[in-house]
Amino acid sequence: MAPAASRPILPDELTENILLRLDAAADVVRAAVACGDHLRIARHRCFQRQFRSLRPPPVLGLLPSGGAELICAEPPHRSAPAARAVAREGDFAFSFLPRDPAAFTDWRVFDARDGRVLLSRRSTEAATFVDLVICDPPHRRYVLIPPIPDEVVLKRYSAKMESEPFLAAACEGEESKFQVIYNWISQYKIDTFVFSSDTGKWCAATSISFLPSRLIANPKVLRRYYVGSHFYWVHGPYGHMLVLDQIEMKFSIVAIPFDGNDYIYGIYQACESSPFSMLE
Structure with a gap:
């Protein structure tokens, strides 16, 4: 019997280049579980970051x-x-979510990010802040977000103000955690609160006033975009946009570098793909 041909040993750089050419993360996972060398390379954070940069x-x-x-x-x-x-x-x-027959409003989708969906409904106990829930529709799981406590709010809010809850983007290596950002918007100011799944608590994060310059005349009409750890609120005719740094949790107002009569319909960005969590 002829001896079995030995498997060629490829340099890590060549193996990594081959894995990067696969179409999807699922293909990388299948290749990784079939070979110890592939698994070692696919588990490396540098490889995963490079693959995510190539596969939205x-x-x-x-x-x-x-x-x-x-x-x-x-x-x-x-x-x-x-x-x-x-x-x-x-x-x-979302039939698996709790229902309140006495409520006049029901759950509605407010945001979706990283496979999670944020839904809200007007609270029957308070005229201002809304009830929030994070859910995973494919697995029919949900987490009710507790109301913002009075000791965090520290001031009186009006039902005429507008609430804007949305999901923060997951940080690298912390995809199992999430944050909910809650903007409470008046014509003159935005107060921002953040809920962290890590602590299970709300905190007052930041705020911004549009007085006295009024560079943004009505923040309620702004449209939100997310690019590279920053949220942008834009309404072209104003000539300025509102920017929130998700890492530093600080607001700024930036001039739009073109004629204010032009509308902004999108912010172009490079996307990242889902993590290789099953290889851990």
Whole structure:
């Protein structure tokens, strides 16, 4: 019997280059579990960061504010099969969430990020802040966010003011944790509170006043975007945009470098993909 051919040993640099050429993270995982050398390379943070920079996360669909369904990506979009599978297995009507028959309002989608969905409803006990819940539709799991305590608020708010809850982006290596940012908006000021899943508590994070310069005349009409650890609120005719640094949790107002009569419809960015958590 002829001796079995020995498996060629490839340098790590060449193996890494091959793995980086795979189409999706799932392909890397399959290759990693089949070979110890592949697994060692795929587990390395440098490799994962490089792969994420080359492979943006797939867009599976859109969530209307009222929920009820996932509007799936359709062929020939490459995410169409995955979108159909998620829509079939998940509960995007959010029927697993607690209901209050006495309430006049029900849960509605407010934000979605990193596979989580943030929903809100007007509290029946308070006329100002809204009830919040974070949920995972494919697994029908949810976490109720506690109300902001009085000792954190420290001031009186009016129901005429506007609430804007949204999800912070997950930090590298901390994808299992989440933060909810809650802006309380008047015509002249924004107060910002942050809830951390790590502590289970709210804290008063920052605030900004638009007086006396009034560079932003009405913050309630601003549209929010997220790019590179910063949130941007934009309304083109104002000529200025509001910026929140998610890391430093500080606001600033930045001039828009073009004619204020132009509208902004998007902020271009490079995206990152989901983590290789199953290889840990």
